[in-house]
Amino acid sequence: MPTHDIFAALRARVIDALGTLLPELPPESFARVQVEPPRDPAHGDMATNAALVVGKLAKQPPPKLATALAERLASLPEVESAAPAGPGFVNLRLREDFLRAQLPVVLGTGEHYGDGSAGAGKRIDVEYVSANPTGPMHVGHCRGAVVGDALANLLAKAGYEVTKEYYINDAGAQVLALAWAAYWRYLQALGTSLTEEEFAQSVPGGLQYRGEYLIPVGEALRERFGTTLAEPGGLPAGTSHWLETVRDFTVARMMESIRDDLAALGVAQDVFISEAQLVREGKLEQAEALLAAKGLIYRGVLEPPKGKTPEDWEPREQTLFRATQFGDEVDRPLRKSDGSGTYFANDIANHLHKLERGFAELVHVWGADHGGYVKRMQAAVAALSDRRVPLDVVLAQIVHVVKDGQPVRMSKRAGTYVTLRDLIDEVGRDAVRFTMLTRKADAQMEFDLNKVVEQSRDNPVFYVQYAHARCRSVLRSDNDPSPEVLTAAPLDQLNDPAELALIRRITAWPRTVEAAALAREPHRIAFFLHDLASDFHVLWNRGREDTTLRFIRAEEPEATRARLALVAATATVIRSGLAVMGVTPVEEMR
RNA sequence: GCGCCCGUAGCUCAGCUGGAUAGAGCACGCGCCUUCUAAGCGUGAGGCCGCAGGUUCGAAUCCUGCCGGGCGCGCCA
Incomplete structure (x- = not known):
């Protein structure tokens, strides 16, 4: 191409x-x-x-x-x-002729204008969201979901062959705690005589996940399994009778709900990888063996963390990975003292699985609280791939939700917990997606619920959509001329500085896509669209003062056609950009 | 204490992987808006790019050291 x-x-x-x-x-x-x-x-x-x-x-x-x-x-x-x-x-x-000649290129290429070859068809895996399946998605997950999805779209546009991936953390202690919590709701559904506190005393580590969202899961467990998972009277049975069953059932239900939430956000990953399944398949042992064969595993004792030694710290011999050979500060443990794998070890297994599927590059979108984890993961991927496959990690910073000038608290206690669904219901999917991309991912961001739905110039969502709607309105009022008709327009009629500025902006779209993709910075698309919209609005406004600059002029059919070509190209590029962001362009502002 | 991210106009943020005189929006000053395309428009002011060194033709950008904010720190995920 x-x-x-x-x-x-x-x-x-x-x-x-x-x-x-x-x-x-x-x-x-x-x-x-x-x-x-x-x-x-x-x-x-x-x-x-x-x-x-x-x-x-x-x-x-x-x-x-x-x-x-x-x-x-x-x-x-x-x-x-x-x-x-x-x-x-x-x-x-x-030469202005050369610039104007790009408009037929845009019209002929349509929304594929801006597609590039920087990715050279390389297979790249983008893993994002990967929220624990222990509850509904909340706004904290939302940014990573949008950034990851837009980044994946962006990389595809830049010529990569992209896989969108979700890694399900369904193997650890968290999902066991989830199972206990769901089991409690099940007992309640059976009409147990126990109080919550009485039950909690029998739960290892205490009862977590007390949110109401598990009540329907308890009901569903009763419908599916009747009383078979409990003792008579709704009293708890031994864990061997129910723990795995309830865990698997509940995780499946949570993943269903997460997928629903993601769908509401317009996110649909290609593959879902289960941590538990990787463990069952022995990926962990395979990865460990592979690293051992490279001489990168040893038994040793780590230094205590400097300055702030934990109370209960004592030297212990562990199975360690030589992360320091690949740029990390210390070697990292693969196995806990009980011999089971650490989360890190399981994640190494996950990455081995990715490498086995033949990806040339890997990308993750993580929450900023995982920042301290980046180097060891990169070290592990470097070790497994003999430094051939790069792992890029994009860190998404915290989002502070604000409404009426007040922070909306993110406490997990009922009532103040903002779910992703609440957010979408309140402001709409497109506004959520666009707004999440109006900041660099690693910058903290304030999400103002009032501002995001405001119809004014300082709301970028509105500003860009309004530009597209104006374009469409103009084109409709001339019966939506076809690209063929517009391509044949006498483009030399376009010579006002504002028209040429808009053309110049349009021609910068392909390089913007490439640069944003290589930098893994989807927010640049939002900024480009804002600039493009701004150039368009400026031109529109010039027509207010100088009527000879209006797009449609009955007395100048040739100039009209040329200007419609410019308007159509502008709308095309806006759509091309919104498609990357996963935002639906609107035909009119309502 | 160590590591990572961040520090740019009063505020919120860009700055295209090292380019020329550092940008936008908001807020502020001034001027426009009975009518045509005003859910506004134009214009102006506003800066020690946290500080100090270094690298080179050239640094907001890369390196080092400080200062300030956030996150993380063996058997959590």
């Missing part, structure tokens, strides 16, 4: 020119050459650092080389003018 990225196209031109000017240099000396928009638009449409980065190799002062390069570039068909500038930049001003 040919690139639609005009920056990449011009970069190729620059490198051609360099090759002619400096035939003695090998092509790889041009690797650091960049062609990008200058900060100051007064410098033109594009600037290249070519003379600066190859000046030393070429043994030429950059300004001199820049002059020679500019001379060559000036004669390109795409280029209006080229001039050396500053310490050795070459500024390029593109």
Whole structure:
């Protein structure tokens, strides 16, 4: 597929020119050459650092080389003018014809405009959400879900072959505690005479997960199993009679509810991997054996954590992984003192499973509270893959929900617990998704329930949707001309600075997609769309003061067609961007 | 105490993996908005990019050390 990225196209031109000017240099000396928009638009449409980065190799002062390069570039068909500038930049001003000629490309490509090849078809696994199946999803999970989903879409658009994955933590002590809690609700459904406190005393580690969401699970257990899991009178039976059954039943129910919540958010992962199943299949032992064969496992005693030694700390011999050989600070334990695997060990098994499925790159979206865990996981993946497969971790920071200027508490106690479903019901799925992407993932974020539904300029959701709705409104009022008709429009009618600014913004879409994908930063899409919407609104507003700039002018059918082409291209790019974010474009504001 | 993330306009945040004179929105000042496309528009002011060194043609960006905030810190997930 040919690139639609005009920056990449011009970069190729620059490198051609360099090759002619400096035939003695090998092509790889041009690797650091960049062609990008200058900060100051007064410098033109594009600037290249070519003379600066190859000046030393070429043994030429950059300004001199820049002059020679500019001379060559000036004669390109795409280029209006080229001039050396500053310490050795070459500024390029593109021909307006060339810029306008991108509009038919957009119209012909549709929402696939911006698709790129940076991923080169590489298989990449994006794991996100991965909430414990111990309760309904709450807003804390929501950001990771949206960021991960948008990132996966973004990587697909940039040319990766993407798998969206959910890792179910269904093997640890947490799901046993969940089983106990569900069992209590089951006993209640049977009409037990025990009080909650009496029952709690028989629960190892105490009764957790007391939220009401398990009541229906207790009912369902009674419907399914009758009284067979309890002693007469609704009294608890020995764990061998029910624990595994209740655990599996409850986890399945929780996962159903999580999938429903995710669906309401527009998230549907391709694969769900069960930790318990990996353990049953012996993945943990396989991973351990693999690492042992590489000489990366030993029995040893760790130093106590410096400064803040836990009360009960005592030296113990453990099975350790040589994480320090791969950039971690300390070696990490694989097995607890009772010989069972640590969470880390199970996660190594999970990653072995990923590697076995042949992914070239791995990405995780985690909550920021897992930040301390990144290095050891990267070390493990490096060890398992002999450093061939990179693992990128995107950390999603806390979201503070605010309503009417007051923080909405995230306490797990009933009543103040904001579920994902509550949030979606309150402001809508699209607003949730868009807003979650209006900050860099690793920055803390305030989610203002009032602002997100506000119809004003300072609500980016509204601002972008409004631009699309305006585009659609204009196109509808001219009977939705087809791309073919618009492509044939006399585009040289587009020469107002605001029109050209909008065209320039549109042409930056492919490089925005690529840069955002490589940086694993889906929020950049939201910012791009905001800028694009802004350029469009500016043009629209100009038509208020100067009626000759309106899109539809009965007395100027040719100009009208050209402007409709621009409007249609704008709408196309907005849709292309919203698709990455998983947000539905609207036809009109209601 | 150690590690990770963060520190940019009064506020909320961008800054395109090292580029030229650091940007946007809100708030603030000024001017516009009977009518056409106003769930507003235009314009102005606002900065020691936490501090101090270093790397180089060039640093908000990379390195080191401090200061400040968040998160984490053997047998939790």
